[in-house]
Amino acid sequence: MSPQQKALMVPEKQGKLEVGSRNIPNPGTGELLVKVQSVALNPIDYHMVFLKHYPAVPGVDIAGIVEELGEGVENFRKGDRVLAHGAFNNDKAAFQQYTLTVASFTAKIPSNLSFDDAATVPVGLDTAVTSMYGEYPYGAGLTPPWAKSGSNDELKKPIVIIGGSSCVGLYVIQFARLSGFYPIIATASPSNEDLVKSYGATHFFDRHLPGNELKAAISKVTDSSICIVYDAISLQETQSMGWGLLAENGTLILTHDVLVKEDENKGRKAARAFGSPHAPQNQELSRGSWAMVEKWLSEGTIQPNKYEVLPNGLEGITGGLERLKNGQVSGTKLVAHPQET
Ligand SMILES: NC(=O)c1ccc[n+]([C@@H]2O[C@H](COP(=O)([O-])OP(=O)(O)OC[C@H]3O[C@@H](n4cnc5c(N)ncnc54)[C@H](OP(=O)(O)O)[C@@H]3O)[C@@H](O)[C@H]2O)c1
Structure with missing residues (x-):
C-alpha cells in the first residue's frame, strides 16, 4: 500500500468536512512534494464551488518543508521552507499533511518569517x-x-x-x-x-x-x-x-x-478577479510575481497578514470556516497546523 497521510475531505457534494486518509502523492515534472506545516483559510474553502471530484480536499494557502523534488525542479532543495499557492485538485490542495506544489508558484520562506506568516500570503x-x-x-x-x-x-x-x-x-x-x-x-x-x-x-x-x-x-x-x-x-x-x-x-x-x-x-x-496563478490567463504574470515573493517578504516590501492559529490540526479548520462564513473574522487570517492532527 502507498504511504498514507491524514487529509480533511468533503466526501460528496455538499457533504460535511471530515478527516480521513489518502495516499501521499508523488511529484511530477516541475512539482515539489511538501510536508505541510501551516495552512490558511479562505472564503473559497467554504464556498467549495471549484471542487469537482469527490471525496475532495479543499484549501489553497500552503506553507511547509520540501520533502522531494520532481524532475526539472532546479531552485529548491529537500528541507527548504516554502510557501505555495495550491490548486483545486486533491493532490495539490492545502488541507492535508503532504501536498504537491508547482515550482513556479512556490517560493522560499525567508528566515524572518514563520510558517504561519507565510501561509497567509499566497491567495491574498x-x-x-x-x-x-x-x-x-x-x-x-x-x-x-x-x-x-x-x-x-x-x-x-x-x-x-x-x-x-x-x-x-x-x-x-x-x-x-x-x-x-x-x-x-x-x-x-x-x-x-x-x-x-x-x-x-x-x-x-x-x-x-x-x-x-x-x-x-x-x-x-x-x-x-x-x-x-x-x-x-x-x-x-x-x-x-x-x-x-x-x-x-x-x-x-x-x-x-x-x-x-x-x-x-x-x-x-x-x-x-480570478486569483489563482494556475489559471491560464494568470500564469505568465504570476510567474513574474512569484519570482519576487522571497525578496519582497525578506525585505519587508510585502507584509503577511496577521493571523490566529486554530487548535486541533485539520479538525480545527471546520470551526474556523464557520467563523469566516459568519463574518466573525476581522483583519486576520485563520491558520491551522495539519501535522497536529
Ligand atoms: N475572486 C477571487 O479570486 C477571490 C480570491 C480571494 C478572495 N475572494 C473573495 O474576496 C472577499 C475577501 O476575501 P478575504 O479573504 O480578504 O476576506 P476576509 O479577510 O475574511 O474578510 C473579512 C473582512 O471583510 C471586511 N468586511 C466585511 N463586510 C464588509 C463590508 N460590507 N464593507 C467593507 N468591509 C467589509 C471586514 O472588515 P471590518 O472588520 O474592518 O469591518 C473584515 O476585516 C471574499 O468574499 C472572498 O470570497 C475572491
Missing part, C-alpha cells in the same frame, strides 16, 4: 496581483511595478479600496503603494483604522458611511478623479458604492461576479 497576494495587473476582464491591466522600465504610470493617482482590512484588501493596499498610487484611501471598521494605515493606506474612512457621504469625504482628500476602485468585498451594496465613486473610463475591480451594469458610453469597466 495572487488575488491582488492578478486583478490589478492582469488584463480585463480579470484585471485592471495596470503596469506591474516589478516589470517597470522607468515609467511609473500610477504615480500620485488616487485609489479607493473598499474593505481595506480584509486579507485581500491588505495586499491591495501594499501593491497600491508599490505602484505609486497616492492617496491610498481605504474603508474598514473604525477598529481597523490603525491596521490599514500600518499596511500603507494614507486615508481611512468608516465602511459604514453611506455612499454619498463617502464620496463627499473623498472629494476633500483629492481633486483628482478616481480611476481605480478596488472592492475587496463585492457585495451588491459595496459594488454600487464603488461604481458611484468611479470616474469616466475608470475600472472597478471586484472579487466576486460583476453586479453593476458596465457603461456603454462613459467607458467605466468592472473587472472580476
Whole structure:
C-alpha cells in the first residue's frame, strides 16, 4: 500500500468536512512534494464551488518543508521552507499533511518569517496581483511595478479600496503603494483604522458611511478623479458604492461576479478577479510575481497578514470556516497546523 497521510475531505457534494486518509502523492515534472506545516483559510474553502471530484480536499494557502523534488525542479532543495499557492485538485490542495506544489508558484520562506506568516500570503497576494495587473476582464491591466522600465504610470493617482482590512484588501493596499498610487484611501471598521494605515493606506474612512457621504469625504482628500476602485468585498451594496465613486473610463475591480451594469458610453469597466496563478490567463504574470515573493517578504516590501492559529490540526479548520462564513473574522487570517492532527 502507498504511504498514507491524514487529509480533511468533503466526501460528496455538499457533504460535511471530515478527516480521513489518502495516499501521499508523488511529484511530477516541475512539482515539489511538501510536508505541510501551516495552512490558511479562505472564503473559497467554504464556498467549495471549484471542487469537482469527490471525496475532495479543499484549501489553497500552503506553507511547509520540501520533502522531494520532481524532475526539472532546479531552485529548491529537500528541507527548504516554502510557501505555495495550491490548486483545486486533491493532490495539490492545502488541507492535508503532504501536498504537491508547482515550482513556479512556490517560493522560499525567508528566515524572518514563520510558517504561519507565510501561509497567509499566497491567495491574498495572487488575488491582488492578478486583478490589478492582469488584463480585463480579470484585471485592471495596470503596469506591474516589478516589470517597470522607468515609467511609473500610477504615480500620485488616487485609489479607493473598499474593505481595506480584509486579507485581500491588505495586499491591495501594499501593491497600491508599490505602484505609486497616492492617496491610498481605504474603508474598514473604525477598529481597523490603525491596521490599514500600518499596511500603507494614507486615508481611512468608516465602511459604514453611506455612499454619498463617502464620496463627499473623498472629494476633500483629492481633486483628482478616481480611476481605480478596488472592492475587496463585492457585495451588491459595496459594488454600487464603488461604481458611484468611479470616474469616466475608470475600472472597478471586484472579487466576486460583476453586479453593476458596465457603461456603454462613459467607458467605466468592472473587472472580476480570478486569483489563482494556475489559471491560464494568470500564469505568465504570476510567474513574474512569484519570482519576487522571497525578496519582497525578506525585505519587508510585502507584509503577511496577521493571523490566529486554530487548535486541533485539520479538525480545527471546520470551526474556523464557520467563523469566516459568519463574518466573525476581522483583519486576520485563520491558520491551522495539519501535522497536529
Ligand atoms: N475572486 C477571487 O479570486 C477571490 C480570491 C480571494 C478572495 N475572494 C473573495 O474576496 C472577499 C475577501 O476575501 P478575504 O479573504 O480578504 O476576506 P476576509 O479577510 O475574511 O474578510 C473579512 C473582512 O471583510 C471586511 N468586511 C466585511 N463586510 C464588509 C463590508 N460590507 N464593507 C467593507 N468591509 C467589509 C471586514 O472588515 P471590518 O472588520 O474592518 O469591518 C473584515 O476585516 C471574499 O468574499 C472572498 O470570497 C475572491
